[in-house]
């Protein structure tokens with residue numbers, strides 16, 4: 054059977070290097086090594102298997118129960134021919150109802166992801182965060198740096214804060230463009246996100262998201278300007294000093310904990 058013709062609009066860059074593919078496949082359950090060993094298989098969902106370069110290693114692993122979702126009809130035909138044993142869904146991950154695929158319990162997410170929708174994939178992972186203990190795989194290096202970035206760095210932004218609130222991030226390794234066909238214009242990196250111990254944020258979680266997004270919309274500005282619409286301007290009292298302090302800062306200077314504190318102060322300003 055013919056190889057799949059790479060389509061740019063689907064972010065198709067097929068990995069050629071089997072060694073890299075194997076190393077990516079191995080990222081999925083190493084992150085859980087500190088947990089009690091279980092005799093149950095780890096359920097893993099692979100996004101965008103393409104021609105199955107990662108898939109073959111995941112299928113071989115006796116500890117993994119694999120499902121894959123692929124949007125490209127040509128890739129689906131290829132996978133059905135070469136991996137008839139694979140549980141494969143033809144469709145768009147962003148539209149997939151994960152509660153139907155997995156009515157209960159946990160599952161990991163993995164992929165050499167379509168780079169053009171990687172942020173959207175991670176926002177969807179966040180929606181299911183309490184059921185996804187590990188999300189790992191390959192993305193554009195620049196996005197990986199943003200996700201893993203600590204406060205005070207240029208790369209620190211919305212994705213860093215929202216993901217780090219719930220996941221521990223590991224930047225595992227960098228991958229050069231020439232191991233892909235066709236080579237992408239950017240470098241790539243493999244990361245692993247492991248769900249942290251924070252079940253709920255100690256603040257209104259919806260307001261937290263709004264505060265983070267609004268603040269970073271104008272990342273060069275003092276938050277006094279960007280958060281104007283969210284803070285009650287008439288607030289007074291003890292706690293105000295702390296709020297004042299935050300409002301003189303720029304969003305990239307705040308840690309996850311400080312964003313939680315700021316969210317609570319903003320909520321209080323309306324009492």
Ligand code: SAH
Pocket residue numbers: 063064065066067068100101102103104105106107122123124125128144145146147164165166167168170
């Ligand atoms: N994992 C393969 C392919 C990577 S390219 C490899 O390493 O070689 C990204 C893959 O994601 C392509 O196969 C593309 O068709 C698929 N894809 C793109 N958008 C998708 C979506 N919304 N849902 C599922 N798969 C998608």
